[in-house]
Amino acid sequence: MDSNKIDHILEKYWEGESSLQDEAMLREYFSQEDIPAKYESIRPMFQFFKTEQASFLDGDFDERLTSKLKAVEATDNIKPRRHSLTVYIRRAAAVAAIFIGVLFVFNKVMVKPPSGLAMTEKAEAKLAYAEAKAALMLISKKLNKGTSKAESGIVMVRKATDVIKE
């Protein structure tokens, strides 16, 4: 191949602008025996790329992979049963948790009424107490009035009795 053409492709190659076809051409060119001396320093690089393309996995890899995949597949087949048992246990636990929660809330509501209600009853009790107290005070006042009248009556009776006796 023309050296000028190689120079041109190499220029593109170093700039990172060469095509895959250009690069394949360079690899082929530098694998030849007779090339100009000016390319000797870079020849090993293209030879290295070509050699590296021939690095392969060892022959046992496919067998090892097959047995590994079979093991994974076998585990997959067992998994669903285990999975369903786990799911049942989880579901039962969730239902139990909800039931306990409901019981707890129900208990709270029934045993201790909400504080607003408690306050109303307390206020009502206070009001009833005040009304009862007022009524009793009134009765007591009226009763006291009667006592003084009765006392004055008794005094008058005593005075009249004394007059009669004299």
Add this chain to the structure above:
Amino acid sequence: MIIEDYKKLVLPIKNKLFRFSLRIVGNVAEAEDVVQEVFIKVWNKRSELDTYKNIEAWCMTLTKNLSIDKLRSKHRRVDAFADTFDMPSEAASPYQVAATNDTMGRIGKMMTELPEKQRMVMQLRDIEGMSYKEIAEILSVTLDQVKINLFRARKAIRSQLLNSESYGL
């Protein structure tokens, strides 16, 4: 999908995934593990395979992610170990020395020493022959970033090769 059909679908790309992982983790056994892990992940999602436009690109992305994870966890392990013991850092074995003296080995070493992104772009383009668009998709970067990283990677290798020649290495 049965295992045999699945293997027909994915096995043709196994070596590409292996080379890509090897370029990142730098260890054959670990790269093999990564490829196996990728194929198991894809197998577990076999019911969704129709939704992926490009299975190869998807597998390459999985390979990249798993390889980077492996590499980072290895570094963490090595760091933790190094805290306890005096370890020679990155000491090369006689075998490695011999390999790096070889021209191919030297270029491999140069490539390994490139920044992670440049190394991945160079691997996918110059060794796997992928288009810029595919590389951008696999690495989740823009086309411009692919070209910039490729330009820098090639420039770095070229200048090292020219330097080696100047010093007669």
